[in-house]
Amino acid sequence: MTAPALAGRLRALVGEAGLVTDPGQLAGYLSDWRGAYSGSAAAVVRPGSTEEVAAVVRACAEEGVAVVPQGGNTGLCGGAVPDSSGRQVVVSLDRMRRVRAVDPVDQTITVEAGVVLQTVQEAAAAEGCLFPLSLGSEGSCTIGGNLSTNAGGTGVLRYGTMRDLTLGLEVVLPDGRIWNGLRGLRKDNTGYDLKQLFIGAEGTLGLVTAAVLKLFPAVRSRATAWVAVGSVQAAVDLFGIVRGLCGDRLTGFEVMSRQSVDFVLRHGPGARDLFGAVHPWYVLVELSDTLPGAGLDGLLESALGGAFEREVAADAVVASGPAQTAALWALREGISEAQNFEGPSLKHDVTVPVSSIPAFVERTDRALREAVPGIRIVTYGHVGDGNLHYNLSKPVDSDDDAFRRRAGELARVVYDSTSSFDGSISAEHGLGQSKRDVIADYKDGFELELMRSIKQLLDPAGLMNPGKVLPG
Numbered sequence: 246m247t248a249p250a251l252a253g254r255l256r257a258l259v260g261e262a263g264l265v266t267d268p269g270q271l272a273g274y275l276s277d278w279r280g281a282y283s284g285s286a287a288a289v290v291r292p293g294s295t296e297e298v299a300a301v302v303r304a305c306a307e308e309g310v311a312v313v314p315q316g317g318n319t320g321l322c323g324g325a326v327p328d329s330s331g332r333q334v335v336v337s338l339d340r341m342r343r344v345r346a347v348d349p350v351d352q353t354i355t356v357e358a359g360v361v362l363q364t365v366q367e368a369a370a371a372e373g374c375l376f377p378l379s380l381g382s383e384g385s386c387t388i389g390g391n392l393s394t395n396a397g398g399t400g401v402l403r404y405g406t407m408r409d410l411t412l413g414l415e416v417v418l419p420d421g422r423i424w425n426g427l428r429g430l431r432k433d434n435t436g437y438d439l440k441q442l443f444i445g446a447e448g449t450l451g452l453v454t455a456a457v458l459k460l461f462p463a464v465r466s467r468a469t470a471w472v473a474v475g476s477v478q479a480a481v482d483l484f485g486i487v488r489g490l491c492g493d494r495l496t497g498f499e500v501m502s503r504q505s506v507d508f509v510l511r512h513g514p515g516a517r518d519l520f521g522a523v524h525p526w527y528v529l530v531e532l533s534d535t536l537p538g539a540g541l542d543g544l545l546e547s548a549l550g551g552a553f554e555r556e557v558a559a560d561a562v563v564a565s566g567p568a569q570t571a572a573l574w575a576l577r578e579g580i581s582e583a584q585n586f587e588g589p590s591l592k593h594d595v596t597v598p599v600s601s602i603p604a605f606v607e608r609t610d611r612a613l614r615e616a617v618p619g620i621r622i623v624t625y626g627h628v629g630d631g632n633l634h635y636n637l638s639k640p641v642d643s644d645d646d647a648f649r650r651r652a653g654e655l656a657r658v659v660y661d662s663t664s665s666f667d668g669s670i671s672a673e674h675g676l677g678q679s680k681r682d683v684i685a686d687y688k689d690g691f692e693l694e695l696m697r698s699i700k701q702l703l704d705p706a707g708l709m710n711p712g713k714v715l716p717g
Contacts, residue, residue, distance in 0.1 A: 248287040248331070251308060255290050255334070258300045263340070265289040274315065274335050275327065282323035282678065285331040286313070293340045295357075295415060295423060295454040302452060303421025305334050311708045312336050312419075314448035316358065316390030319382040321592055322677025324447045324713050325390070333711075336452060338389050344368045345455065352460040353412060353429040358389030358453050365458070374460040377404040377496075381578045392453050395445035397673035399577075402629035403496040403533075404461065406673070407444055413457035414440040419450075419704040429457045442699065447675050448710040450703045466534040468541035469497075469570045470549060473524035473560040478603040480528050482557045484628050487530055487548045494541065497531035499577050500633075501625040508583040508623065508638075509576050516576060520560050528628070529577050580625050584638060587621070589645050591637040591652050593659045597668035599631045609635065609662040616658055617651070619643070632672040635659050660687060676714045685716040 256264045265271055265288075276283035287310065292298040305312050311333040315325040327333040338359035345355040349372045356365055362383040369376040380386060380398040390396075392414070397406045404410065413428040426440055443451050474480050480500045488495050503525050509516050530548075532541045542563060552558035564570040584590045597605045606624060613620055619640030626633035637655055639648035660670045664687050676684055685693065697715060700707075 251310065251334070252288045254304055254308075255288055255301060258304060259290050259292050259297050263291045263293060263297065265291060265337075274318070274337060277321075277323055277326050278319055279321070281321075282326040284327035284329050284333075286327045286335045287332050289335040289337060291337045291340045295341075295417065298336065298338075298341075298452060298454050299417045299421050299423050301334070301336055302417050302419065306420050306706065306708060309706065309708070310334055311711050312452070313710055314338070314389070314393070314452045316387035316393065317361065317382070317385050318390075319386040320390065320394065320677060321594070321674045322671075322679040324394070324675050324677030324710070326678070328712055338387065338452075338454070341454065347372050347374075347460075348429070349374055349460070351429055353457050354460055355427060355429070355455065355457045356388055357455045358387060358392070360388050362386050362388060362391060369460050370463065372460075373463050375463050376410075376458060376460055378407065378410060381581060388456055388458075389453050392444050392456060393447045394673065394675035397627070397630065397632060399497050399499060399627060401627060401632070402498055403493060408441060410459045411440060411444060411456055412459060414443055414453055415455035416443050416451040416453050419706070419709040423454075424451070427455060427457050442703075445675070447677060447714050449700060449714050450709060452709070462535040464533040464535065465537040466539035466541050467570065468532045468545040469564040469573055470530045470545055471519055471562050471564075471573050471576070472528040472530060472549065472552070472558050473520055473522075474526045474528055474557065475524065475559055476603065477526060477606045479557050480526055480628055481599060481602055482555070483528055483530075483552050484599070486552050486555070486557065487545075488629075490548045490551070491532055491544055494532045494534055494539075494544070495530070495629070496533045497529065498627070498629045499529040499625065500628045501527045501529070501577060501580065502623065503527070504621055505580045505584075505623045505625045506576060508587060509579040512583040512586045513575065513579040515572075516579065519562050522560070524559055527576075529573055577625070580623065581634075581636075584623050584636060587638045589639060589649050590623075591648075591655055592674075593635040593637075593656060593670075594632070594672050594674040595635055595659065595663045595668055595670055596630070596632045596672035597663060597666040599628065601666040601668070602628065602631060602633070605662060605666045605668070606633075608665075609659060612658050612662060613637065613655065616655065617648075630672075631668070656683070663687075678713055681712065681714060682716050 341359035
């Protein structure tokens with residue numbers, strides 16, 4: 246079937262509003278937000294319901310046309326971008342933005358895949374509840390994308406990843422059938438937990454159209470501190486001290502290198518250094534509780550006092566109110582955007598055991614500086630779950646293109662080091678197309694064989710987001 250004929254068939258299924266034809270609008274669906282990946286498509290469709298999604302997928306299956314699911318398109322690995330053939334169909338869920346139900350008693354919220362994460366947070370808050378997933382892109386990323394990459398964010402330490410936050414799914418399978426697994430049960434021991442197949446699969450096994458997500462009691466007390474430490478080992482030691490005293494009240498523990506903070510201070514609006522001296526590492530610590538007036542400031546100050554006594558912390562400031570809390574988080578959340586002002590950014594998202602973080606950072610930094618003298622290493626992330634964003638900026642006054650050409654080589658430096666510590670080369674961003682081939686060198690061959698078997702079972706024609714996740 247020709248592209249115009251296919252577009253006509255799809256238009257009949259989704260209507261004029263569901264088919265994107267304007268060239269100015271098309272561009273946003275054919276490349277990622279960074280401009281790192283781009284392609285072309287036979288059509289871009291925006292179904293308005295699960296039934297329309299199923300009809301589109303069924304039509305594509307009958308025509309032997311590949312489908313590329315797309316949510317907010319905020320990913321970093323090219324997982325939602327079509328290839329350059331012009332023969333794939335992009336299926337965007339950005340019209341499916343209904344919050345179907347909020348149940349404060351069962352502590353669940355049922356939403357469609359195109360709902361923006363921030364909207365889910367606000368809908369939960371309106372019912373006195375909390376949906377705890379929090380990301381820097383929460384104003385634009387969607388629940389479907391969060392599910393497809395098993396998003397983590399800053400609250401994993403207390404609440405877990407999307408796997409932990411999901412109770413049920415609704416999925417359109419590669420042949421167009423609909424699996425309705427929208428159950429909000431906390432216990433359901435009736436065989437295989439099918440939803441876990443689709444979470445983290447990046448749209449290669451099916452297209453998630455809706456989800457039942459867990460809610461939690463609203464946070465009514467919060468205490469946040471910005472702490473200077475002399476080393477990564479000190480940051481890990483501080484984590485042990487705070488967790489030992491504060492338990493589950495510890496909901497955020499973020500580490501940042503001085504290089505990371507320097508970029509934010511240079512480019513972040515209103516950002517300012519909180520200490521008179523420069524320190525090599527910083528930690529953002531946050532406690533939270535459902536009780537108002539829970540005395541968290543005092544608890545956090547006690548933990549920091551213990552850290553000072555053990556010479557783990559060099560300096561600290563506890564936020565005096567919501568405005569200062571927001572300013573502290575802005576220092577952490579502004580890193581990725583600030584780095585973009587410094588030229589090309591080579592991004593890596595890895596995880597290693599928490600106890601291995603200090604040795605991992607030391608070994609990886611040394612190898613990178615031997616490979617590229619003057620390289621600027623922007624390391625930050627979630628110490629509590631071992632996830633570090635290991636991003637690289639070129640040496641000052643060096644050539645952008647020359648640095649980009651070494652991206653694969655430098656990624657191997659990071660990944661080889663990660664593997665040597667029994668870590669993972671993708672903690673929360675997924676594999677997409679950027680890590681699709683290299684994963685074969687770091688994942689057990691039998692695991693890949695099992696993954697291919699599942700793909701073959703559910704998508705024998707290989708039409709669901711081909712060229713992503715699984716090595717060729």
